[in-house]
Amino acid sequence: MQKRQLGKSGLEVSALGLGCMGMSFGFGPPKDTAEMTKVIHAAVDAGVTFFDTAEVYGPYINEELVGAALEPFKGKVVIATKFGFEANPEDGKWSKLNSRPEHIRAVAEASLKRLRIDAIDLFYQHRVDLEVPIEDVAGAVKELIAEGKVKHFGMSEASAKTIRRAHAVQPVTALQSEYSLFFREPEETVMPTLEELGIGFVPFSPLGKGFLTGKMSAETTFEKTDFRSTVPRFNPENLKANLALVDLLTAFAERKNATTAQVALAWLLARKPWMVPIPGTTKLDRLAENLGGATVELTAAEFTELEESSSRIKLQGERYSPMQQQMVGR
Numbered sequence: 001m002q003k004r005q006l007g008k009s010g011l012e013v014s015a016l017g018l019g020c021m022g023m024s025f026g027f028g029p030p031k032d033t034a035e036m037t038k039v040i041h042a043a044v045d046a047g048v049t050f051f052d053t054a055e056v057y058g059p060y061i062n063e064e065l066v067g068a069a070l071e072p073f074k075g076k077v078v079i080a081t082k083f084g085f086e087a088n089p090e091d092g093k094w095s096k097l098n099s100r101p102e103h104i105r106a107v108a109e110a111s112l113k114r115l116r117i118d119a120i121d122l123f124y125q126h127r128v129d130l131e132v133p134i135e136d137v138a139g140a141v142k143e144l145i146a147e148g149k150v151k152h153f154g155m156s157e158a159s160a161k162t163i164r165r166a167h168a169v170q171p172v173t174a175l176q177s178e179y180s181l182f183f184r185e186p187e188e189t190v191m192p193t194l195e196e197l198g199i200g201f202v203p204f205s206p207l208g209k210g211f212l213t214g215k216m217s218a219e220t221t222f223e224k225t226d227f228r229s230t231v232p233r234f235n236p237e238n239l240k241a242n243l244a245l246v247d248l249l250t251a252f253a254e255r256k257n258a259t260t261a262q263v264a265l266a267w268l269l270a271r272k273p274w275m276v277p278i279p280g281t282t283k284l285d286r287l288a289e290n291l292g293g294a295t296v297e298l299t300a301a302e303f304t305e306l307e308e309s310s311s312r313i314k315l316q317g318e319r320y321s322p323m324q325q326q327m328v329g330r
Contacts, residue, residue: 001047001294006200007274009173011122011152013078015269015294017050018043018287019204019280024062028225031282033065040069042284044077046291052176052204052278054082054126055111056094067115079115080176080202082156083107084126097327099129101140108144120144124154124176125166128330134162138169145170154202157328160193167197174200176278177328181245181264181310182208182233183319189329195272206268206277207261207290209234214246214253214260230321238317245313252306258296263306265293270303 002015023036040051053066063081070077083104088096111120123144125137144150152173155163166172175194179186180203194201207213209228218240222229232238249260256263261279268277279290298306318325 001049001291003049004273004276006152006174006202006276007194008198009152009171009200011078011173011200013050013276014048015276016048016265016291017052017080017202017276017278018048019052019278020062020066021052021054021057022280023282024065025057025059026227027282028223030058030061036065036282037069039282039284039287040066042287043291044070044073046287048291049077050080050276050278051077052080052202052280053115054124055107055114056082056085056126059087059094060114063111063114067117071116074117078121079117080122080124080154080174081111081115081120082124082126083111084124084129084156095323097127097129097131099125099132099137101132101136104137104140105144108149112149119148120150122152122154122173123150124156124174125158126156127327128155128158128162130330134166135169138166138172142170157330158190159329160190162330163190163193163199164197167199172197172199174202174276176202176204178205178319179203179268180206180208180212181249181267181306182211182242182315184311191272194274199274201272201275203268203275203277204280206279207264211242212246212249212260212264213286214250216243216246218243230324231317231319232321233315233317233319235317241316245310245315248309248313252302252309256296256298256302258292259289261289262293262296263298265290266296266298267303267306269294270298 024030086098141153154174156176
């Protein structure tokens, strides 16, 4: 597995990371701990050094899983986790934002214990909290870095303006946001700023929440415990229309003797050298397939062809429910 640097930060990680959220959260009930540990260990064996989690995934149990699974590899892998949410006292759901400095510190201390590490390699603000000045957020993380409890500061789904303000207080190592052939808005909204400031980009859902694997059809439905059941892009009408993108990718992949998922990941890797996608999976065979995307090379002509042909497909539906949409791009 090749290595990449996240921007100008000096933080070096594998070209593809592993998003661990789905092992415990978001895609139905939590998966078997022993099986998920096997997947994480297989990723390490394949050269993956970059693992993504968050306290809200579960909550807590995903950090515990990742911490236990990666404890034997302490110092050899990079673990990213996140702060910024807390349980809403009215309904107990983790929908309430909280990036107050004292809360950030409390989350850091708790995450360190669950992850069984001495310092958090990359600590993201999960979503921008409009009630707390971003300068205060960056300042709190800066203090944690000075104390040796955090190594790098990251942001997630933030706007270019907010990134600039935070970066002026504490250099931002990476932005994590959704980006794929299924959602290309960051090309206009944040990527120019990231390149200017030397900030790395970590695309989550690089396979479009599973859509770009080619395994969905017009008849695909999702259980209520699967967050995709709330995503407008996946309602029956939009899903059927959006399959045109998968058809294009499938035809392209056949020419490359690759899968649609591998081509989607290869396209991201060819986009910018400071970009590190973190596809998630709970299956060993899917892990091997995804990592194979790092070996698919696109010529300049192929990259341009894929870029232009996919751009002509008008995708239908928002990527988030209205409530979730309010928390991004702030």
